[in-house]
Amino acid sequence: xxxxKLVLLAGLAAIPAxxxxxxxxxxxxxxxxxxxxxxxxxxxVQDVRQVSLPQGRSKQEFPDVSAMIRAETxxxxxxxxxxxxxxxxxxxxxxxxxxxxxxGQTITLVRTNPATGAETRERALxxxxxxxxxxxxxxxxxxxxxxxxxxRVIFDAIPPNLRARPTLSVTMDAKSAGARPLALSYLTPGMxxxxxxxTLFDEKAGKIDxxxxxxxxxxxxxxxxxxxxxxxAGSVGxxxxxxxxxxxxxxRPPQPxxxxxxxxxxxxxxxxxxxxxxxxxxxxxxxxxxxxxxxDVSGVPARKGYEYNNGxxxxxxxxxxxxxxxxxxxxxxxxxxxxxxAGTVRVYMRDSKGQAQFIGESGIDHTPGGSNLALRxxxxxxxxxxxxxxxxxxxxxxxxxxxxxxxxxxxxxxxKEYTGERPKTYYRTQMKYVVTNARDVPVTVDVIQSGLGQWxxxxxxxxxxxxxxxxxxxxxxxxxxxxxxxxGKTELTVTFLTxx
Numbered sequence: 262x263x264x265x266k267l268v269l270l271a272g273l274a275a276i277p278a279x280x281x282x283x284x285x286x287x288x289x290x291x292x293x294x295x296x297x298x299x300x301x302x303x304x305x306v307q308d309v310r311q312v313s314l315p316q317g318r319s320k321q322e323f324p325d326v327s328a329m330i331r332a333e334t335x336x337x338x339x340x341x342x343x344x345x346x347x348x349x350x351x352x353x354x355x356x357x358x359x360x361x362x363x364x365g366q367t368i369t370l371v372r373t374n375p376a377t378g379a380e381t382r383e384r385a386l387x388x389x390x391x392x393x394x395x396x397x398x399x400x401x402x403x404x405x406x407x408x409x410x411x412x413r414v415i416f417d418a419i420p421p422n423l424r425a426r427p428t429l430s431v432t433m434d435a436k437s438a439g440a441r442p443l444a445l446s447y448l449t450p451g452m453x454x455x456x457x458x459x460t461l462f463d464e465k466a467g468k469i470d471x472x473x474x475x476x477x478x479x480x481x482x483x484x485x486x487x488x489x490x491x492x493x494a495g496s497v498g499x500x501x502x503x504x505x506x507x508x509x510x511x512x513r514p515p516q517p518x519x520x521x522x523x524x525x526x527x528x529x530x531x532x533x534x535x536x537x538x539x540x541x542x543x544x545x546x547x548x549x550x551x552x553x554x555x556x557d558v559s560g561v562p563a564r565k566g567y568e569y570n571n572g573x574x575x576x577x578x579x580x581x582x583x584x585x586x587x588x589x590x591x592x593x594x595x596x597x598x599x600x601x602x603a604g605t606v607r608v609y610m611r612d613s614k615g616q617a618q619f620i621g622e623s624g625i626d627h628t629p630g631g632s633n634l635a636l637r638x639x640x641x642x643x644x645x646x647x648x649x650x651x652x653x654x655x656x657x658x659x660x661x662x663x664x665x666x667x668x669x670x671x672x673x674x675x676x677k678e679y680t681g682e683r684p685k686t687y688y689r690t691q692m693k694y695v696v697t698n699a700r701d702v703p704v705t706v707d708v709i710q711s712g713l714g715q716w717x718x719x720x721x722x723x724x725x726x727x728x729x730x731x732x733x734x735x736x737x738x739x740x741x742x743x744x745x746x747x748x749g750k751t752e753l754t755v756t757f758l759t760x761x
Contacts, residue, residue, distance in 0.1 A: 290324045292442075294488040296452070296545065298477065299497055300603070304452035306485070308445045314342060314435040321431050327449035328427040328482025334448040337431060339441055345432040360394055362420040363387045370398070373411035427483055451481035452545075454492050456604030458556075458625075461617060462563060462587060464610065469563035469589055471597065473556030473604075475537065477545060484546045494602035494627055495534040517568050517586045517635045535600045535627070561596050563589035567704055568637075569646040570738075573712025574653075574690070580645035580697060583706050585621065585638045592631040601628040608638050643699035644706060644745070652691040656758070687758055694753040698745040706743045708753060713737050723758040731755070 292310035299305075304327075312321060337344060370383045385396040385403075394405035405412075429445070454477045461470040475492055479485070537555050545551060567583040587608055591597040603626050609617040621638030628634065670676050694708050713722045714736030724731065724739065731741040745751045 289484065289486045291486055294485050295491070296485055296488045297491045297493060298452055298454045299493045300453065300455070300495065301497070302450050302453045303497070304449050304481075306445075306447055306449060309442050310445065311440055312443045313440040314433060314438060316435055316438040318345060318432060318434050321433055323429040323431065323445055324427070325483055326427050326429045326445075326447065327451065329449050329451040330427070330429070331448045331450070332429075335429065336446045337443060338446075339443040341437055341439075341441065342433045342435040345434055347429065347431040357390075359416060359419070360387065360414070361390045363416060364390055366417070368417070369415040370396070370405075371413045371415060375411060449481055452477075452479050454478070456494075456555075456602040458601075458604060458606040460587075460606060460608050462565070462608055462610050462620075464565055467562060467564055468560045469587075470559045471556060471561060472554065473601070475539075475553045475555050477549075477551040477553070479545045479547055479549050479551075482547055484544065486544050487542045488545060490539040490543055490545065492537040492539075492602075493534045494537065494600070497534070517584065517637045535602065537602065556597075556599060556601075558596050561589055563587060566635075567641055567644050567706040568709065569694075569696075569706060570709040570711055571646075571648045571694070573710070574650060575648050576650045577647050580647035580695065582640035582642065583644045583646050583696075585641045586707075587636045587638050588634065590631070590633050591628060598630060600630045601625060601632075603627045606636055608636070644704055645697045645699075646706065646708060647695040647697075649693045649695065650690065651693050651754075652689075654689050656687040656689055687760055690757045690759065692755045692757065694741075694743070694755075695750060696743050696745050696753065697750040699748060701747050703747050704745050706745060708741045708743050709734070710739050710755070711737055713739060713757075713759075721760050724755060725758060726754075726756040728752070728754045 290310070291308050293308070295307040297305040297307075306327060308323075308326075310323070314321070332347075335347060337347070364387050367384055367386050370385050372381050372383075373379070374381075383398055385398045387394065388397050388402070389395040396403045396405055405414075454475055457474045457476060459472045459474070463469070477490070477492075539553050543551070543553075564587075566586040566588055568586050569581075569583040589595065591599060591601055603624070605622055605624050607622040608620050610620050612618050623636035623638060625634060625636070668676055668678050692710070696706050696708065698704050727741070729741045729743060731739045733739050741753055741755075743751050743753050
């Protein structure tokens with residue numbers, strides 16, 4: 262599976278070749294830019310610019326910083342200067358902002374007669390700009406209406422606190438004059454990335470091709486030009502304005518069995534996080550989505566399986582589909598040999614005409630190298646399971662069990678011990694699982710019985726009889742690998758002894 266290494270998806274209108282030069286975007290004031298992007302809507306921007314400083318105090322402006330810059334994280338380093346004060350000017354120059362800043366000032370209104378094209382000019386005092394513009398023209402009060410009539414406003418000057426681009430201004434005190442590199446770094450929200458995987462599964466060959474994509478998004482209000490870009494897989498700790506870390510995470514659906522973390526090291530790391538650099542430099546435009554391929558492997562061993570998980574005393578009036586499970590490993594021996602960042606895995610298979618068709622998707626967590634992955638891709642059409650409670654009866658033993666014991670120390674120093682008793686009752690439950698297979702090849706279905714140990718007093722579970730030997734996965738689950746012939750069925754019968 263060979264795909265283009267870099268795809269740019271941006272909602273930007275193309276500029277005709279004949280467009281005048283004055284319509285081109287202004288040149289960026291950024292220098293040597295590096296951007297480290299984290300999973301949780303956070304980025305670290307490092308920008309080294311050549312700045313000429315006069316001796317003594319001066320105010321230096323750094324335009325083209327993120328419009329969402331976290332000003333408290335700004336760091337400016339270099340030689341031979343100190344920082345006196347820094348300000349982030351985020352009030353950007355827009356028609357609405359220009360009018361709001363003109364309140365209390367005089368502007369010029371230019372009206373055009375639609376019939377003759379003649380222009381008339383009037384001076385007007387801007388009285389208010391709250392949901393509309395209120396003007397005083399001579400002795401009358403007028404509302405500047407947006408009624409489609411040809412009228413335009415001429416301002417005498419641009420207010421000094423409005424910026425065409427997000428700008429950081431810093432008052433600096435330099436020991437000597439001269440040009441020098443200044444390293445500006447800061448954190449900003451509004452930028453993030455996620456991983457997506459496209460896989461092509463060949464069931465007959467038992468192989469899978471995996472293509473990994475990184476999708477970058479930039480909503481910071483600023484374009485980062487010709488930048489070194491590095492993605493960090495993992496959630497770095499952050500403390501928000503309310504004083505707690507993180508936020509609500511919706512519960513994930515239960516994962517199929519077979520997921521096992523690996524122990525293979527490899528790849529680039531920073532601390533406890535894996536990093537994925539983009540080869541070469543790239544421009545991340547504002548309001549842009551950019552996709553970059555970071556993984557392309559073929560022929561990874563894989564197999565398909567089926568799984569059905571039944572709750573305690575679960576019974577179905579009719580057969581239900583087993584889950585389709587795709588299993589493979591990202592170990593070096595299988596051809597992957599890379600840690601996989603969290604993302605969505607989409608699985609395709611070829612139909613009888615050779616056309617790749619989508620068969621399901623599943624999410625994965627950050628996965629270290631050498632892991633086994635089991636992905637639930639959907640519900641099987643031809644493989645069904647029907648759990649049946651065949652018989653349930655109470656078994657009362659002719660013995661009593663002490664279940665509580667406590668001591669009481671009286672004021673005179675004497676100690677007495679007390680016990681409480683209750684009868685212990687057991688239940689015998691006979692279950693049957695009817696597994697059918699309408700495929701023309703035999704299959705094996707993992708049937709899992711859950712609910713065997715949800716509470717501390719439920720741990721005494723016994724299985725005196727089972728038609729297929731099972732495996733106790735943990736205190737709560739027991740699993741049976743049920744072989745089912747082609748176009749056939751298999752009945753699994755199990756007897757449980759439980760104290761509930």
